[in-house]
Amino acid sequence: MPVLQSKLLLVEVDPQLLEARTSLLAQNGYEVSTASTLTSALRLFRSFPFDLLVIGASVEERERTAMAAISKRINPRARVLAMIGLDQKQPLADGWMTSNKESDILDAVATLLTKDDNRRSSAAA
Numbered sequence: 382m383p384v385l386q387s388k389l390l391l392v393e394v395d396p397q398l399l400e401a402r403t404s405l406l407a408q409n410g411y412e413v414s415t416a417s418t419l420t421s422a423l424r425l426f427r428s429f430p431f432d433l434l435v436i437g438a439s440v441e442e443r444e445r446t447a448m449a450a451i452s453k454r455i456n457p458r459a460r461v462l463a464m465i466g467l468d469q470k471q472p473l474a475d476g477w478m479t480s481n482k483e484s485d486i487l488d489a490v491a492t493l494l495t496k497d498d499n500r501r502s503s504a505a506a
Contacts, residue, residue, distance in 0.1 A: 393437035
């Protein structure tokens with residue numbers, strides 16, 4: 382169940398993944414803005430108070446790390462969910478996941494939007 386009024390910024394380099402995940406999140410009640418580059422993502426993140434930054438697995442690890450770090454400086458209250466490969470970690474994110482299952486993505490988003498400020502979560506399935 383989506384958290385009411387939640388605004389997400391989805392960053393995904395792969396256009397097919399961007400379209401599919403945008404559709405999934407929007408159909409499940411989230412307000413979704415999208416970006417396909419670090420520059421455009423940070424421009425959007427600076428201009429609008431997003432509740433959650435979702436960084437897709439198609440984003441290069443270096444850019445994913447930079448995006449997580451910069452977003453926390455811009456808005457320390459915003460959450461960051463990193464979708465990563467099996468052999469990766471994203472320590473600057475509030476949560477990370479390796480699963481591409483739609484239900485796991487929705488669960489991870491809902492969990493991060495409702496968790497308290499003192500815990501990190503691994504939504505890996």
